[in-house]
Amino acid sequence: MSNNCIPPAMIFIIGAFIIPFLSEKKRSVYVVLLPVIGFLNLLTIPVGTMMHVGFMDYQLTLVRIDRLSLAFGYIFHIVSFITVIYILHVKKNLEYVAGFVYAGAAIGTIFAGDLFTFFVFWETLTIGSVMLIWARGTKSSASAGFRYLLVHATGGLSLLAGIVMRVIQTGSIEFNLIGLSDPASWFIFMGIGVNCAWPFLHTWLTDAYPEATIGGTVFLSAFTTKTAVYALARAFPGTELLIWIGVAMAAFPIFYAVIENDLRRVLAYSLVNQVGFMVVGIGIGTELAINGAVAHAFNDILFKGLLFMSMGAVIYRTGKINATDLGGLYKSMPWTAAFCIVGAASISAFPLFSGFVSKSMVMSAAGDKHMVFVWLVLLFASAGVFHHAGIKIPFFAFFGHDAGHRVKEAPRHMLIAMGMAAFLCIFNGTFYKPLYSILPYPALYEPYTLSHVMTQTELLFYSALAFTLLLLSGIYPAEMRAINIDADWFYRKPLKVLDETVSYILNGLNKLCDLIFVQKFTGAVNNFATAATSKIVSILLLPVLLNKGGGENGKITSFNESSANMAGLSSERIESDFSHGTSPVGIFAACAGLFIVVLYVFL
Amino acid sequence: MEKKHIFDNPRNVKLLLIIFFSSVLILFILDFFVHKHAHFPWEHWPVFYAVYGFVACVLLVLVSRFVLRPLVKRKEDYYE
Structure with missing residues (x-):
């Protein structure tokens, strides 16, 4: 090969x-x-x-x-x-x-x-x-x-x-x-x-x-x-920690999804929720569970894509995406509404729709391993996902309170794309064998048992009942023009403050260093270096200058011929002479000699 | 005048609700006659899934509205 x-x-x-x-x-x-x-x-x-x-x-x-x-x-x-x-x-x-x-x-x-x-x-x-x-x-x-x-x-x-x-x-x-x-x-x-x-x-x-x-x-x-x-x-695969990570992913986003106003953000939360099911499957790691994770990834790409496409079409036509600005769009965008409902039914795992044949594999794998808590949370998440993605998305966008948008149906190419995705959602849910045949392991799972169809339908209808009753009674949280903070708060608020504090401190330090090292210290070194020779000479000759040509202690009288001149020199004079290069040759020579001696002694 | 749409007529909404409530009722009754393949003993309890689904969603909404929302809700320009 x-x-x-x-x-x-x-x-x-x-x-x-x-x-x-x-x-x-x-x-x-x-x-x-x-x-x-x-x-x-x-x-x-x-x-x-x-x-x-x-x-x-x-x-x-x-x-x-x-x-x-x-x-x-x-x-x-x-x-x-x-x-x-x-x-x-x-x-x-x-x-x-x-x-x-x-x-x-x-x-x-x-x-x-x-x-x-x-x-x-x-x-x-x-x-x-x-x-x-x-x-x-x-x-x-x-x-x-x-x-x-x-x-x-x-x-x-x-x-x-x-x-x-x-x-x-x-x-x-x-x-x-x-x-x-x-x-x-x-x-x-x-x-x-x-x-x-x-x-x-x-x-x-x-x-x-x-x-x-x-x-x-x-x-x-x-x-x-x-x-x-x-x-x-x-x-x-089979890493136990993944089960717990997946359980958390399946559970917490649904709470956010219920109160979120931006419908694409609702879908983003439900995306995390669905990936949670896959992660649990990988964590369990049995053949059934891995098959379930892969099959659910396959289906999720389609139905989540379909839901995002329908919301995209709504933005494209109305320019709005917040639930507070939408409603009643089934009147002007009936096809988009229908495709959205197919996506919603698929993500909610209604029988005959794609989620039904894949999500249940993960649930069943958890059941086989007798993971009580995991199974209960996943069941809760299944009910919850129907609640927010299955009902909330279509209801607030296309039904509910009529926001008065009178727009055209989505463009044809969008309808074709949504139609294809919707077709595949139903096809995978109804004729699941082709999907099962491409899974990593042989798929022996049978989704369409009377018991499974019955229990799943019951779960979903009673979730819908809860939604209906809560909505009719007014307890259902009204959508609000607001945002909900999430873990990104940590890097958008405290981290920002930290960033500002750190930049204040570091920039201050920077300025201080600039002042000390660049402006003061370098200047000083520079000055010293340019005047170094004359400075050293004047330091070395200090005893001579103080002595004013010998006298009291008489130590330097050996400087016989130049001592008379030296007596009249001040250190300023030396400096200016050196800088002009007009010192007497003898002094230069003496300095050079002295300098060599000093170097020899000290080094 | 604008065209009347299907749910503009309150009778249709009512009809939909009636259909929905009756199917909920039918499911409730049917449940007693279906044998379940179960992993856990409580799956055999009658209408376990119905009760679980209903309670789960009510809890979900109550917790979201009365616990989570007061904690995380901010003005739309909060981050700006």
């Missing part, structure tokens, strides 16, 4: 840089074809391919195709295709180029077989994604992008530190099972954790995703967290 192939990432990344050279019309065709070409190329690469490239003393594995990476590879191509259709209205090249570099980096990351290649693509992810945030061109997107960049740079450094330590210890750059043990593995673990949006490390996501362009957010929701999920599944 040949191990050489066209690396799937390169088609996207090199292809991205051709985009600026195309006319607008050609560009539209080109960007839609690019993921198709990439996908066809991927299909021709056999499973088990390991493409090696020599690099200095190491052998890099540029492409590794196995079942785990392939499942992610498929969905990354599919979602790139859908998203690029969704953004066809965009005029500027930046979003296309950044989008393809970003998607290509994600594909490169999952197919990387060694830690170097992995790291390079991992960092490229950050570059591509921050461009999608900045492409929005608002002040808040600019600053959110900088915060995003700082957080990811920190995570990347942690990853790099871990990789370097590991390579030094083991001598191997292979990227496989790592497992939590030594400090090196902890650094790698935490580096991945930043991209995976673990609790307290998650705020780059909820902060920046709602600030990106409408298409940018769809791209973003697909790649960064899912490559991190892949990396955990590759390097840390």
Whole structure:
């Protein structure tokens, strides 16, 4: 078997840089074809391919195709295709180029077989994604992008530190099972954790995703967290700590989502919540659990993308995204509303929708291991996600109080993109066998049992009942024009104060040092150096000068011929004579001799 | 005059609610007749999932509104 192939990432990344050279019309065709070409190329690469490239003393594995990476590879191509259709209205090249570099980096990351290649693509992810945030061109997107960049740079450094330590210890750059043990593995673990949006490390996501362009957010929701999920599944399956991290991720964001006003931020919180399910699955580490995590990542990319697309269409038409400004849009955007409901049903895991066949695998794996607490929290999170993503998003945007927007339906290309995503959500939920067939392990799980359908429907309907009753009774929290602080408060407030304090102290120190060393001390040295000879001479001749030509103690009478002249000299005189070079030759000679003696004595 | 849409008519809203409440009721009754594959004993309790879903969401809303919101809510220009 040949191990050489066209690396799937390169088609996207090199292809991205051709985009600026195309006319607008050609560009539209080109960007839609690019993921198709990439996908066809991927299909021709056999499973088990390991493409090696020599690099200095190491052998890099540029492409590794196995079942785990392939499942992610498929969905990354599919979602790139859908998203690029969704953004066809965009005029500027930046979003296309950044989008393809970003998607290509994600594909490169999952197919990387060694830690170097992995790291390079991992960092490229950050570059591509921050461009999608900045492409929005608002002040808040600019600053959110900088915060995003700082957080990811920190995570990347942690990853790099871990990789370097590991390579030094083991001598191997292979990227496989790592497992939590030594400090090196902890650094790698935490580096991945930043991209995976673990609790307290998650705020780059909820902060920046709602600030990106409408298409940018769809791209973003697909790649960064899912490559991190892949990396955990590759390097840390069965790590117990991940179960607890995942449980926290599944639980806490739903509380925020209930009170959040910006509907894209609601979705960002629910993204963290869904990734929580995947992380729990990886932490459990059984075949069923890993399958569940991968299947759920696959489905989540589609339904979360679909939900972000529907909210993007709402922004595109109305210019608003806060729940307080929206409502009643089903009247003017019925198709968008319908697609949004499909996405909502999928994320809530309604029978026949995609979440139903994947989330339950993780739940079932937790049940098999008799993890009571984990299972109960996940069930709570399942009810909660329906509550905020399943009901709140469609209800506040498209139904509820009519905000009076009378706009056009979303443009056709957006409807096509949403339609495709919606189709796949229903297809994966109904005909789940093709999805199960690409999972890393043989999938024996059967989602459609009467018991499962019944219990899940019950859970969801009674969650809906709670929503309805709370809304009718007025207890449901009204949306407010406000923001909710989260863990990013720590680096946006105290850290800012710290930064200001430190800069005050350090700048003060700087000024003081400038005053002392640059202005005073250097000047003094300078003055001394220029006048050094005459100064030294006058110091050396001090006894002579004081003596005024010998006399009282008579020690210096040996200076016979010059002593008479010397007697009249003052040190100022010497200085001016020296500076003009008009001292008598004898004095110069005497000084030189004396100087040599002094040097000889003291050195 | 603007076109009347489906939920502009209060009767349709009422109808939707009636359908919803009856399906909730039907699910409640059906639950007693379905055998469940369970990992845990409490899954066999009648209407466990219904009660859990309902209580979970009520708690979720109450905690969010009365605990979390007072703690984290700030003005929109808080960070500026």
